[in-house]
Amino acid sequence: MDRARPPHLVVVEDDPALRDMVCSYLAQQHFDVTGLDSAEALLQRMQRTRPDLVILDVGLPRMSGLDACVKLRAEGDRVPIILLTARCEEIDRVLGLEMGADDYLSKPFSARELLARARAVMRRTAFTPIAAPDSDEAVRIGDFVFVMAERCLRRGEEVRVLSTIECALLTELASHPGTTLSRERLLAASHAPGDDISLRAVDAAMVRLRRTIEPDPAMPRYLQTVRGHGYVFVPRSTHALA
Numbered sequence: 001m002d003r004a005r006p007p008h009l010v011v012v013e014d015d016p017a018l019r020d021m022v023c024s025y026l027a028q029q030h031f032d033v034t035g036l037d038s039a040e041a042l043l044q045r046m047q048r049t050r051p052d053l054v055i056l057d058v059g060l061p062r063m064s065g066l067d068a069c070v071k072l073r074a075e076g077d078r079v080p081i082i083l084l085t086a087r088c089e090e091i092d093r094v095l096g097l098e099m100g101a102d103d104y105l106s107k108p109f110s111a112r113e114l115l116a117r118a119r120a121v122m123r124r125t126a127f128t129p130i131a132a133p134d135s136d137e138a139v140r141i142g143d144f145v146f147v148m149a150e151r152c153l154r155r156g157e158e159v160r161v162l163s164t165i166e167c168a169l170l171t172e173l174a175s176h177p178g179t180t181l182s183r184e185r186l187l188a189a190s191h192a193p194g195d196d197i198s199l200r201a202v203d204a205a206m207v208r209l210r211r212t213i214e215p216d217p218a219m220p221r222y223l224q225t226v227r228g229h230g231y232v233f234v235p236r237s238t239h240a241l242a
């Protein structure tokens with residue numbers, strides 16, 4: 001994020017009273033805020049602006065917030081998204097995270113809580129190594145150090161250069177330690193829109209990464225599978241999650 005300008009937040013909510021409340025509160029907190037009333041307006045907007053965060057209501061007329069989220073991710077757009085869900089939309093909430101939303105907030109919520117979530121998501125997602133190849137971020141993974149900028153794993157003198165998909169997967173996982181990421185999300189993070197690669201490619205790349213990183217690839221400690229969901233990066237060796 002460019003520190004010279006305030007973060008740009010887009011709030012998509014069809015209830016004008018709630019939208020105005022959220023927008024004016026966030027503006028008071030010195031964010032640059034745009035309010036929109038539909039998913040269509042968001043998708044159109046996204047073609048010309050790069051907000052730092054989208055706060056997206058699920059219950060919108062015509063196209064739902066969830067469908068908009070799926071569409072953006074399918075197009076390879078990784079803009080941070082917080083979904084706003086009503087209590088009765090529990091299934092949407094789970095689906096939303098599966099479809100690549102970064103967080104969710106159930107209505108009714110306090111403005112202060114929304115602010116805390118917004119800041120947390122922006123902190124977590126501020127580092128986008130694919131768009132910032134000059135980054136010097138390095139993450140320890142077992143015996144290895146993953147040097148994102150060099151797209152490689154280092155262990156002492158040993159250097160293992162990663163393929164594009166391996167590097168993208170590891171970057172996405174290492175940027176969200178302890179967070180389960182769906183295979184769909186990892187796929188979206190690891191290919192350009194229009195590339196013809198499948199979820200199998202994600203699994204195959206994970207197998208290759210584990211062969212390098214894991215002391216026992218059959219019992220992964222760092223790159224764990226979460227059954228029925230996807231994968232999670234566990235920075236320190238722990239027992240398997242599933």
Ligand code: CA
Nearest residue numbers: 014057059060
């Ligand atoms: Ca609504």
